[in-house]
Amino acid sequence: MTKMEPISVTRYRRGEMHSFQSVGxxxxxxxxxxxxxxxxxxxxxxxxxxxxREMSHAELVEALVAGGYDxxxxxxxxxxxxxxxxxxxxxGAPEPGPTSPPADFPLQALVLNITNQxxxxxxxxxxxxxxxxxxxxxxxKYMTIDTAKTSVDFLLEQSRDRGAVHITFFGGETLMNFKLxxxxxxxxxxxxxxxxxxxxFSLTTNATLLTDxxxxxxxxxxxxxxxxxxxxxDLQDKHRVYKTGKGTYAVIEPRLRKLIANHKTRAIxxxxxxxxxxxxxxxxxRHLKDDIGFHExxxxxxxTSGDHDYSINGDGxxxxxxxxxxxxxxxxxxxxxxxxxxxTNVSETIGELxxxxxxxxxxxxxxxxxGVSPSGDLxxxxxxxxxxxxTLGNLETGIDQDKREDFLSRGHVTAKYECQTCxxxxxCAGGCHHEAFVRYGDTGHANLHYCDWIREWTDTCxxxxxxxxxxxxQFLERFAERKALS
Amino acid sequence: MKHLRPLNRxxxxxxxxITAADASTEEDVVALQQNAPRxxxxxxxxxxxxxxxxxxxxxGTAGLCQPVERDxxxxxxxxxxxxxxxxxxxxxxxxxxxxxxATKDWRxxxxxxx
Numbered sequence: 001m002t003k004m005e006p007i008s009v010t011r012y013r014r015g016e017m018h019s020f021q022s023v024g025x026x027x028x029x030x031x032x033x034x035x036x037x038x039x040x041x042x043x044x045x046x047x048x049x050x051x052x053r054e055m056s057h058a059e060l061v062e063a064l065v066a067g068g069y070d071x072x073x074x075x076x077x078x079x080x081x082x083x084x085x086x087x088x089x090x091x092g093a094p095e096p097g098p099t100s101p102p103a104d105f106p107l108q109a110l111v112l113n114i115t116n117q118x119x120x121x122x123x124x125x126x127x128x129x130x131x132x133x134x135x136x137x138x139x140x141k142y143m144t145i146d147t148a149k150t151s152v153d154f155l156l157e158q159s160r161d162r163g164a165v166h167i168t169f170f171g172g173e174t175l176m177n178f179k180l181x182x183x184x185x186x187x188x189x190x191x192x193x194x195x196x197x198x199x200x201f202s203l204t205t206n207a208t209l210l211t212d213x214x215x216x217x218x219x220x221x222x223x224x225x226x227x228x229x230x231x232x233x234d235l236q237d238k239h240r241v242y243k244t245g246k247g248t249y250a251v252i253e254p255r256l257r258k259l260i261a262n263h264k265t266r267a268i269x270x271x272x273x274x275x276x277x278x279x280x281x282x283x284x285x286r287h288l289k290d291d292i293g294f295h296e297x298x299x300x301x302x303x304t305s306g307d308h309d310y311s312i313n314g315d316g317x318x319x320x321x322x323x324x325x326x327x328x329x330x331x332x333x334x335x336x337x338x339x340x341x342x343x344t345n346v347s348e349t350i351g352e353l354x355x356x357x358x359x360x361x362x363x364x365x366x367x368x369x370x371g372v373s374p375s376g377d378l379x380x381x382x383x384x385x386x387x388x389x390x391t392l393g394n395l396e397t398g399i400d401q402d403k404r405e406d407f408l409s410r411g412h413v414t415a416k417y418e419c420q421t422c423x424x425x426x427x428c429a430g431g432c433h434h435e436a437f438v439r440y441g442d443t444g445h446a447n448l449h450y451c452d453w454i455r456e457w458t459d460t461c462x463x464x465x466x467x468x469x470x471x472x473x474q475f476l477e478r479f480a481e482r483k484a485l486s
Numbered sequence: 487m488k489h490l491r492p493l494n495r496x497x498x499x500x501x502x503x504i505t506a507a508d509a510s511t512e513e514d515v516v517a518l519q520q521n522a523p524r525x526x527x528x529x530x531x532x533x534x535x536x537x538x539x540x541x542x543x544x545x546g547t548a549g550l551c552q553p554v555e556r557d558x559x560x561x562x563x564x565x566x567x568x569x570x571x572x573x574x575x576x577x578x579x580x581x582x583x584x585x586x587x588a589t590k591d592w593r594x595x596x597x598x599x600x
Contacts, residue, residue, distance in 0.1 A: 035497035043489040080487045083504050084497075216501070356496025469493045480495075 010089040012078070012336055014047055017086065018423040020459060022466030029462055032085050034358035034426040035450035036465065042069065042077050043086070050087060051057035101360070101408035103401065104365035107158040108368035109166040111382040112184070114143045114177040116374055121207055121243040124275055124302045124310045126383060127172070130304050131438045134386040142177050143374040145184070150395045151372050152188045156195045158399075167191065170371075170382045178214055185221050195337035202278045204228060204271070206240065208248055210255040212262075219263040226269045227256065228292070231284035239275060239310060240447075253292070269344065274301045274320055275310040281323035291340045298344030299324075303435045306449070321453065325460060332464045335475050340482075347479075351460040352427055354480050359413065359429040366392065366407045366433075370399070380407055380443075390443075407433075410444025418446045424458045 016031040026039040028047075035116045039047070042064075049055065049063060057078065057442060061438060064074035081087045116136050119129065127134055152167070159165045167188060169181050185201055187277050192199035201222030218225060229252065237247025260268050268287045276279070281299060288297045301320065304311040312320065327343045334341035341347075364378035373385045376395040384390040392407065393400035413419050413429040422428075430436070431447030431454070439449060492501040562574055562582060574581065577598075584594035 030497075033496050033500060034494075036493040037497050038491040038493055040489045077489050080490050080504075084490060084500055086490070268569055354494050356494045356499075358496070465493070 001062060003020050004008045008252060011056050012050055012060060012082075012087045012089055013054045014050050015085040015088040016423065018459065018462070019047065020462050020466060022339060022463040023470050025207070025466065025470055027462070028086060029423065031423050031426060034356040035084065036353065036356070036462070036469075037084060037086070038466070038469065046077060046081060046087065056139060058375070064155045074187045076439060101412060103405065105367050106160040106162050107155055107165070107370065108364065109168065110151055110155045111170050111371045111385075112143065112148060113170050113172065113371060113373050114148065114174060114180055114184075115141060115172040116386055117141050117160055118171060118173040118206075118250060119178055119208060119242065119299070120173065120175060120240060122240050124239050124308075124437070126434070127385075130308055131303065133384070133389070133434075133437065135388045136386045139238040139386060140374040143180060143372075143409055144178055145279040146176060147372075147374070147376045147395065148184045148186055150376065152184065154378040154395055155215075156191055156197060159197065162196045162197070164255055166202070169201070169380075171204075171386075173209065174205050175209040175214065178209070182217060185217075185223070189221075202226065202266075206248065206257070207252040207255050208251075208257055208439060212258065215259050215262050218259075219265050221444075222265040224269075225259065225263060226271050227252075228271050229256075229258075229274075229288070231280070232277055232287040232291075235278045235280070235284060238278060239273075256292050256294075269292040269296040269298060272297065272299045272300055274312060274316075275313055279312060279316045279319045279323070281320055282326055285327055285343065294342065296342045296347070298348070301450075303432070303438055305438050313323070315412065317453065321456065323375045324457065328335045328460050333468060335464070335468055336472050337477075338472065338475055345457075346461060346464065349427070349458065350465060350476075350479065353465050354476060355460060358426040360435065361408065361411050361413070362429040362431050366404055366411070369477055380433060390437075407443060410442065412444075415444055418448060418451070422451065422455070424451075424455045427458055428454045 018029040018031070020027050020029065025043075026044045027036060028039060029036050045067070046060070047150075048063070051062070055063065059069065060078060061074045064077065065071055072082065077315045077453055079086070082089075090154050113299040116127070116134070118125075118137075121128070123129060126132060155165055155167065157444050167184070169184075171177075174181065181203070188199055188201075195272075201221065203218075204226045205228070207227045208230065217223075228240075230238070233247065233249040236252075240248050242248065270292075272278075272284055272288070278284075287296050299320075301312050302310055302318070302480070324345065327341075331343050331346040333343040363369070365379070365384075369381060370378050370392065371380065371382045371385045375386075377386070378393045378395065378399060379385050379387065379393050380392060390407075391400070392403050409415060411430070413425055416430040416444050419428075419430050421426045431450065433443040436445040436447050437443045439445070439447065465476075487504065493496045559590060562578075581598065582595065585591040
């Protein structure tokens, strides 16, 4: 029979964190809060000691005093580290998160899929390509004005106490239903004003159908524009083609120049999909930012189930990462000189690090955001539009709370086993629900295929953050103000 | 804080909370602090000086002045049932060895993990 031993003293060990160095200084990113602290030499030494072995309070104080610290100072140092959870004594499992998602969460944004039709046939498209989950057969192809107006009313009502709401227009190709878009914006402006709320708009387009009239409307109404495009002619025309196979670069190039020249009210951003052979991030960035004139350019690897000719393989991903780092270095150089750089992938992460976000879910899908299909079906976001398996209700019948709860419960970060030991989970929370479904058949599965990539990227952005906090903290303050406005 | 510098909003909030706590109380942990406005009158130990069956002022065990796991001294000393934990016959013969006088030495009673 084993004799039970009393445990005589609690011992300190390092809390859950990611330590990093930047410009010769030590920092820690604490997972429990999403907080970032700069450490002095003494605090760094404590963490290094605890990495060798766990120590009791008395042992630690003794060691610090032996190392030349004053006793009271040693106590203070330990206390500070303990209070921010840089060092901890508790054992076993971390505190469990909430067991059920918030049942009562006012809406903030709707993505209106105003048509599921598109004039292009991009081979990698998640809506039409090999991995599509949409089941549009027998459903309306274009949203009617009645459905659109009902959506607006639905958003204003379901947003309850929120003072600001947002509508994103999406497709298919959004501008194939510009007539409706125009009417909806006018209606929504009136309805929001009547409800005492402010409303914002944005849209995503492939830019092929932009006209002077459309550009003027978008500018006059402050509608944000994201253009899906892949880069210079040789890369753009690889996948972004008409149904005949003809490339689209020559068609959109003059339209983009007009858009950027004449749309005065919002930043114009490009969203690039990286695929096999389209991994030359720096060249794409230079073209879109410097030649075409986009204000911001963001990149994401294509979503695939893993075995298509357009998927990026390991070598391709390494190349992408190397080039991301090149642009990240440039972002920091700009920031140190007080200038904004247009590489969205850094700007977004820095914005989240500034706030110290700690996400329960990877994004707002199913929480503050829903997608609406042309038929009026609700879905977690635009990527699930028209997919019968992921419907979360209908505008007429309201949100299906059981399905919503199921979706949110499975997508909660504490439900993702692999995430529990990852320091990057406050920002990632397991990654895109849609990508998880395409890849693993479950929206609640952690996106394990890009964990290393996320950690490396978060580390890169933390180092940029650390460098800025040391060398140009005013930039971070201004960046925070700018973020709050956008 | 002297050794740590908060760098983002979340870190600043933690720092603010610590500063506010420092300004309002001494560092020593006060039991029942979740019910701070009410006077703390733990029942049991302060009345009888015998760490025994205790409840806090709310009738539960969450706000006791010591962890409920320590609240087993009376079981150990007096209980006839041989498998009360800590069991002085089989498992933890020395559990109270450092506790000669309960009113003085109760702090030496440590947790027991099965």
